[in-house]
Amino acid sequence: MKRLLSVMMILAMLMSMCSVALAEEEPQKITVMGLSWQITKIFIEEAAAQFEKDHPGVEVVIETLPDYASLPTYAVNWMNGETDVDVLLIGDANNAAQFVSRDLLYDFEEDLKFFEEEGFAKDDFLGVGLLDGTINDKQYGMPIICEAYAMNCNNAAMKEAGLWDEDRDAPVMPETWDDVYEYAKKLHKVEDGKVATQGAVIQWGSSTFATLIAAKQGMDGTIYDENGILSFESENFRKMLEVWQKGAKEGVFSKETYADNMAGRNSFKAGITSLLLETGGAFVEADVNLGPGTASLSCFPGGYENGSYGFSTVAIIPRATKSPKLAAQFIKEGLLGKNSQTGTLNVYGKMPALARYFENAELKDWQFLQVVANNSVCTPKYKGATKLSTELHPIIQSYLDEAITLDECMDKLQAVIDSMEKSAY
Incomplete structure (x- = not known):
């Protein structure tokens, strides 16, 4: 019996080591794509530079999405297990529908356990943002900015x-x-x-x-x-x-x-x-x-x-990416970081997705709109x-x-x- 227990413990350790290795083996380069105004108003270039500084060896590439008319192209690529983008920003979660029906996106809650980290629980987010990013009761879109x-x-x-x-x-x-x-x-x-x-x-x-x-x-x-x-x-x-x-x-x-x-x-x-x-x-x-x-x-x-x-701008992560954990980490530290969230609020008049950043608002009216947004509904x-x-x-x-x-x-x-x-x- 002792020998059996020892074998089981060794197997468990090996499995644990394998899971760590898999995480470490993720390519340390991700491509983030959004419309030009999203890149500017969410301070994505600044977020990428800081993320690279905080994580030596990591590279964040930023690409401009010409328009949403090109989204079907990504669906075709993702169905073939190929992608040249790891984080894609879209202005309406309904635009993600074509990907959801084919199971081409990661569910932030079930697959990536996004809400389990302190400071990123569902209660930390603006209500309408999470609602807008939810399709078929699953969190396929992570809200970044809200209106x-x-x-x-x-x-x-x-x-x-x-x-x-x-x-x-x-x-x-x-x-x-x-x-x-x-x-x-x-x-x-x-x-x-x-x-x-x-x-x-x-x-x-x-x-x-x-x-x-x-x-x-x-x-x-x-x-x-x-x-x-x-x-x-x-x-x-x-x-x-x-x-x-x-x-x-x-x-x-x-x-x-x-x-x-x-x-x-x-x-x-x-x-x-x-x-x-x-x-x-x-x-x-x-x-x-x-x-x-x-x-x-x-x-x-x-x-x-x-x-x-x-409504909100949401980030989606395709299942075709080779670096889902790194992509999710960039969303947390970069797009949902203090600089991006506070900057978009005070400079461009976009509400942060994380409620705590309303404390950094330079204008008191933002607290007023926060109350309105928390009870709001989005496009069916x-x-x-x-x-x-x-x-x-x-x-x-x-x-x-x-x-x-x-x-x-x-x-x-x-x-x-x-x-x-x-x-x-």
Whole structure:
């Protein structure tokens, strides 16, 4: 018996030694790929340089992804067990669907045990980030930066209109969409027949789907019906659309995002627009462009309590990589490190994926948006989700222009949802 136990102990030691050897035998070179703006705004070059300094002998190569249209090429390569990228950044977890259905990605939780290390537990992350990176209940995408919809406010305009909460030293938060309309009406200024100051811009361009989800979540606390299917049908939602149409007709709600998705952000950071309803980070752009203290955050009805619409840039690791552990380590130390997470927050107005870095925020409004983001929802993980970004805004624009009735608008929105492939990937 003693001899048997000795043999078993020796075998266990040998197996342990083999596992260590395998880890050590990983190639000490990884390639990280992302869009040019991601490389810049996440400080990836700086993260790579520091990682190489901290780990002598390791090489981190950075490549620029031209666009997401090239992603199918990677699927083909990965299916053949080949890859020239070890960490790939994508701006929407739905873009990873083509890889998930073929089991081409590592699951950060089950395969890589990513959340077991201190400081990287799930509770350490911003809620909407993890949610956005989850497909089929598995963490295929690791959030790196996050964003959430809110109401960006021009401070001077809000104070002049009597819409400043002195106790909170922050803009007054509207309780209803009628309030939003009244605020915009007070803020709207016309001089010599021309708009001098735009009351409000609501994102009604190609990102209208995000505005609808954000508004519905805020008002009703959910974007799903009793069967768990996306639905915009509610009395609150219908009332909101009526308010939108009234504001658009009077001009206090601008239609400028119809033709240019970025028009609202541009007019807000130029000081022309007083209220901007889209991604909350836009207030930072105004602060940078017009001076510190120019802008701050509020939220549309219910958004602070119930959440909004959020999304993230996530990192994925292909199973074809020869260095999965090194890739995961770079994500932890580099992309989720203090320099990248704090820099993207304070310099570029992107929320960190790790909640602890909000403590390093230079502007207090980030704590406000953190609360909103923690309760927010993201794009439903449907196979047909792309229809939301291509088919909803023409419907809403037609209603705002009074080309269709409210009932017709709601019917058309529902028809898009009904036509979508809603099964999981």
